[in-house]
Amino acid sequence: MADAKSRNRRISGRGDASLAKKIAVVLRSLWARGEGKFALVVLALWLVVSLVSLVWTPQSLWTTDGYHVWAKPSAAHWLGTDGTGSDVFSWLMAGARTNLLIAVLAVALAGVLGMALTAAMVSRSAAVSGVAVVVVDALISIPTVLIALILAVPMGASVAVIVIACGIGYGLNLARIARPQALLAAGSDYVDSALANGASWFSVLMHHIMPNTMPTMTVQLSLSAGTAVLAESGLTYLGVGVPSGVPSWGHSLATSVKFIDVYPLTVLWPGLIVTVVVVALNVFGDALRDAVDPVANPALREVA
Amino acid sequence: MRFVIQRFLLFVAALLAISVVIFAALRVLPGDVATVMAGLNSPPGRVARLRAQMGLDKPFVAQYGDWMGGLLHGDFGKSLLTGRSITSTVAMRASITFPLIALGLVVALVVGLSLGVAATLATRPAARSCFHFFGIVGGSIPALWGGLLLILLFSKGTGLIGIFPSQGFPEGGWHDFGGALASLVLPALTVGIIDGASLMRYTRSALGDLLSSGYLDQAMACGYTRRQAVLKVGLRLAMPQLVSVVGLMFAGMVTGVMVIENLFALPGIGSGLVTDLGNRDLIAVQSELFMLAAFFLAVGFVVDVLHRLLDPRLKSSLEGGR
Numbered sequence: 001m002a003d004a005k006s007r008n009r010r011i012s013g014r015g016d017a018s019l020a021k022k023i024a025v026v027l028r029s030l031w032a033r034g035e036g037k038f039a040l041v042v043l044a045l046w047l048v049v050s051l052v053s054l055v056w057t058p059q060s061l062w063t064t065d066g067y068h069v070w071a072k073p074s075a076a077h078w079l080g081t082d083g084t085g086s087d088v089f090s091w092l093m094a095g096a097r098t099n100l101l102i103a104v105l106a107v108a109l110a111g112v113l114g115m116a117l118t119a120a121m122v123s124r125s126a127a128v129s130g131v132a133v134v135v136v137d138a139l140i141s142i143p144t145v146l147i148a149l150i151l152a153v154p155m156g157a158s159v160a161v162i163v164i165a166c167g168i169g170y171g172l173n174l175a176r177i178a179r180p181q182a183l184l185a186a187g188s189d190y191v192d193s194a195l196a197n198g199a200s201w202f203s204v205l206m207h208h209i210m211p212n213t214m215p216t217m218t219v220q221l222s223l224s225a226g227t228a229v230l231a232e233s234g235l236t237y238l239g240v241g242v243p244s245g246v247p248s249w250g251h252s253l254a255t256s257v258k259f260i261d262v263y264p265l266t267v268l269w270p271g272l273i274v275t276v277v278v279v280a281l282n283v284f285g286d287a288l289r290d291a292v293d294p295v296a297n298p299a300l301r302e303v304a
Numbered sequence: 305m306r307f308v309i310q311r312f313l314l315f316v317a318a319l320l321a322i323s324v325v326i327f328a329a330l331r332v333l334p335g336d337v338a339t340v341m342a343g344l345n346s347p348p349g350r351v352a353r354l355r356a357q358m359g360l361d362k363p364f365v366a367q368y369g370d371w372m373g374g375l376l377h378g379d380f381g382k383s384l385l386t387g388r389s390i391t392s393t394v395a396m397r398a399s400i401t402f403p404l405i406a407l408g409l410v411v412a413l414v415v416g417l418s419l420g421v422a423a424t425l426a427t428r429p430a431a432r433s434c435f436h437f438f439g440i441v442g443g444s445i446p447a448l449w450g451g452l453l454l455i456l457l458f459s460k461g462t463g464l465i466g467i468f469p470s471q472g473f474p475e476g477g478w479h480d481f482g483g484a485l486a487s488l489v490l491p492a493l494t495v496g497i498i499d500g501a502s503l504m505r506y507t508r509s510a511l512g513d514l515l516s517s518g519y520l521d522q523a524m525a526c527g528y529t530r531r532q533a534v535l536k537v538g539l540r541l542a543m544p545q546l547v548s549v550v551g552l553m554f555a556g557m558v559t560g561v562m563v564i565e566n567l568f569a570l571p572g573i574g575s576g577l578v579t580d581l582g583n584r585d586l587i588a589v590q591s592e593l594f595m596l597a598a599f600f601l602a603v604g605f606v607v608d609v610l611h612r613l614l615d616p617r618l619k620s621s622l623e624g625g626r
Contacts, residue, residue, distance in 0.1 A: 274446050
């Protein structure tokens with residue numbers, strides 16, 4: 001405990017000027033490990049493919065090749081074509097950006113909601129913290145897919161349904177996990193002394209309490225990104241996720257399902273891509289756990 | 305006892321809150337079931353008559369009151385579309401979904417606990433990496449894809465080693481016990497293996513923490529071998545933590561089950577809900593969503609109480625112990 005407290009003291013109270021340096025150190029520590037390397041390469045590829053797909057895909061998404069339905073992989077169609085003669089590879093490339101967008105937005109929403117709830121739970125007003133704790137405890141066991149189905153009733157199938165449902169679900173989870181650390185920090189000597197020196201509660205919250213939850217939040221958000229990619233494929237298949245006509249990996253997977261008996265090969269690619277990306281995000285999260293921990297990663301302590 | 309009562313009140317409050325959320329979400333729906341039933345080009349009077357017939361023209365609060373009143377009596381109302389009692393429809397669907405969840409859970413527990421213990425005890429680097437690989441990759445596979453892979457391998461007729469049926473549920477339902485069970489094997493394996501991989505990671509990390517904590521050193525000093533210490537002392541000590549994980553896993557499993565029911569054409573709650581949603585069958589959808597939410601809130605309640613009872617450190621706060 002004493003060790004954890006002194007560690008917290010070391011992290012908190014640092015200016016944001018060193019944030020870029022810290023990120024550089026964390027990335028370097030990740031790169032030093034085999035698994036971290038794999039994760040960084042996959043995630044970088046994901047980003048690059050998403051950006052490239054905005055300006056170029058091997059074949060246009062909307063030209064269907066009626067003469068080459070269910071074509072085998074060839075020079076023109078790298079992974080073959082689907083039942084309408086669309087190029088499988090191009091759709092997967094374009095799907096990358098939809099999934100990236102969903103993951104980023106869901107994680108951003110979850111982060112904001114999780115931080116707000118965490119801040120509310122350590123509030124000095126008993127009413128605010130009480131309500132926040134009850135809300136989190138009560139809703140934490142509602143599955144994300146249920147939130148998505150409720151949202152889909154008024155909203156129909158849309159990217160927003162996935163983003164909002166995942167954001168709410170993962171945000172609640174985040175708050176529950178970060179709460180003990182926030183409470184520990186809120187009850188610490190340095191918070192007392194900052195308050196005694198006349199700092200406002202808000203500034204104490206921003207400078208001393210929330211920074212202590214950042215390592216946990218970062219790791220958890222990285223894992224949530226993986227869950228969001230999985231959720232996309234499930235919800236899209238159920239008809240409440242990405243609407244038809246919008247490229248996404250879940251969309252590619254769902255359309256190939258209908259023809260599994262006849263063209264099992266087309267099922268392989270979208271599932272494989274989702275799995276590799278989710279593995280990368282999970283590995284990234286796990287590796288991040290050590291990389292952002294100043295005790296396990298001494299290099300981080302050097303950044304003043 | 306105080307904790308249990310407090311937690312129960314929280315459960316009831318959450319139940320009420322979620323019922324209001326579900327009810328409200330369904331009222332802002334654009335095209336309602338009356339419009340769908342009457343047809344797109346029907347005269348406006350006909351839609352209005354249908355709405356009145358179904359009680360859709362009453363004020364929100366009155367509709368909510370009717371619905372809740374029915375729920376308290378165990379009556380979920382009638383489907384707006386088919387006119388059949390929702391209670392019996394849901395009961396029929398639940399007779400597929402709950403056995404599926406239970407089977408999936410059994411597979412997950414068997415896979416997760418046994419592999420978790422094996423991974424903790426494994427000493428050879430090759431074996432350790434194998435377990436590590438399975439834990440990470442198994443938990444990252446989309447349920448839909450996992451199900452498809454199992455179909456490609458084991459489905460009767462088209463699979464490489466065709467043993468199990470992969471589409472539908474027998475006509476006779478559970479009267480055809482063998483057939484019903486066989487049709488649930490592949491779906492249950494799909495959800496079970498995916499969740500089992502995650503459970504394995506948790507089991508291994510919980511046992512690993514214990515191994516370095518001194519509790520197991522003490523057990524080994526008392527004459528247990530490493531294996532005995534992990535199995536007899538470690539598992540018991542890790543139990544409270546694992547119960548919480550299984551509880552959360554349970555909520556996650558519902559996503560898998562909904563997808564899997566659709567993939568394997570099982571007429572359970574998950575696939576039924578998707579159909580009713582498409583049909584805009586308001587009353588059916590809201591009752592089914594509420595039932596599912598209630599189920600998961602209840603699981604959360606039970607898990608929290610179990611966690612308290614199993615963890616001796618938390619027990620002191622219970623009046624008079626167990």
